[in-house]
Amino acid sequence: MKKSILHSFAAFLTLAIGIAGCNTDHVVPIPEPARFAVTTIDTTLRSPIGLEMDGSGNLWIAEIGTGNNDGAIVMFTPGGQKTTVISGFHSAAGPESNEGLSHIKFVNGKLYILHGIDGILYVADISGFKAGDPQIQMTSLQQTDFGTYSRSLNLTDPVNSNIFDMEFDAAGNAYVVDAGANAIFKWDKSTGNISLFAKIPSVAGGTIDAVPTGIVFDGSKFLVSSLTGFPFAPGNAKIFAVDLNGNVSIYKDGFTMLTHIELSANNKPIVTKFSDFALPKGFVPFSGAILNEDGTVLAGGLMMPTDIRRTGDRQFHVISFALGQLYKLTY
Numbered sequence: 001m002k003k004s005i006l007h008s009f010a011a012f013l014t015l016a017i018g019i020a021g022c023n024t025d026h027v028v029p030i031p032e033p034a035r036f037a038v039t040t041i042d043t044t045l046r047s048p049i050g051l052e053m054d055g056s057g058n059l060w061i062a063e064i065g066t067g068n069n070d071g072a073i074v075m076f077t078p079g080g081q082k083t084t085v086i087s088g089f090h091s092a093a094g095p096e097s098n099e100g101l102s103h104i105k106f107v108n109g110k111l112y113i114l115h116g117i118d119g120i121l122y123v124a125d126i127s128g129f130k131a132g133d134p135q136i137q138m139t140s141l142q143q144t145d146f147g148t149y150s151r152s153l154n155l156t157d158p159v160n161s162n163i164f165d166m167e168f169d170a171a172g173n174a175y176v177v178d179a180g181a182n183a184i185f186k187w188d189k190s191t192g193n194i195s196l197f198a199k200i201p202s203v204a205g206g207t208i209d210a211v212p213t214g215i216v217f218d219g220s221k222f223l224v225s226s227l228t229g230f231p232f233a234p235g236n237a238k239i240f241a242v243d244l245n246g247n248v249s250i251y252k253d254g255f256t257m258l259t260h261i262e263l264s265a266n267n268k269p270i271v272t273k274f275s276d277f278a279l280p281k282g283f284v285p286f287s288g289a290i291l292n293e294d295g296t297v298l299a300g301g302l303m304m305p306t307d308i309r310r311t312g313d314r315q316f317h318v319i320s321f322a323l324g325q326l327y328k329l330t331y
Helices: 002-025 147-152
Strands: 037-042 048-053 059-063 071-076 082-089 101-107 110-115 120-125 142-145 163-168 174-178 183-187 194-199 212-217 222-226 237-242 248-255 258-263 269-273 288-292 297-302 305-312 315-320 325-330
Touching: 048 110, 048 305, 048 315, 059 101, 071 101, 071 110, 110 163, 142 147, 147 183, 163 212, 174 212, 183 212, 222 258, 222 269, 237 258, 248 269, 269 305, 288 305, 288 315, 297 315, 297 325
Parallel strands: 048 101, 101 163, 212 258, 258 305
Antiparallel strands: 037 325, 048 059, 059 071, 071 082, 101 110, 110 120, 120 142, 163 174, 174 183, 183 194, 212 222, 222 237, 237 248, 258 269, 269 288, 288 297, 305 315, 315 325
């Protein structure tokens, strides 16, 4: 009797494993987006430039502010409750727009906050922060100075630095994109040392700065979006590939004024186009867009988008720098 029961149980397990295997083989793949539906979530942000989502589905946004030392980090819960988390970051009135904070990154309960013009990487422990909590004081933030090191290398003439975005590799080392120095710096996890990782080459025959703006890691290489310098000629912007040894190549080209890059569920790059540019008026209103790696428009008519984050298998969020708006994109 016992032997018969054991044989029956073994047969049941074999059948169950086979069924499980069959189910795995027939998982429906997530398609690449062909067109996004755009929904406005919030319209009260102050020159937003960086966007991130934590492990609980909260959205975090870096606001440059009004140019009066009022840069801030704000958080939206999945239910839409908005909380100012940190305030008082340096915010300065620039010749074309206000300047200050740039992009942010969430990893293991910490928010990494880049301040472009000050060259400082701030790290905030947000693991226990909840909507409605008192603000985190800036004095409690860890600070690392990238700007001084960047400028010491004299990578551009005149010397310039604007740390803009960051990404981590599988080992936990951080890579910071400097849009002023046209470079990527590595922040070693074990030693804390900063070193030059890659120099992004000029475009248009070496006459125009590349101006790297965003970076993602697809598991084997980094993909870097670029804005290009004045006169922002159409088709000059590229997506660069950078291997783990810092070697730079062109992944895709033919873009215009890219401000950020994100990966789809299938590890395909999706980018934000800031706008078209035409003299004498300059930036063309509502000519921003979301594009796939082939340049296909997935959402058009946007006003100066600066960041895109995938927040679900078929969902992304985007911010408009000029309008102070947060959008949800679905397909």
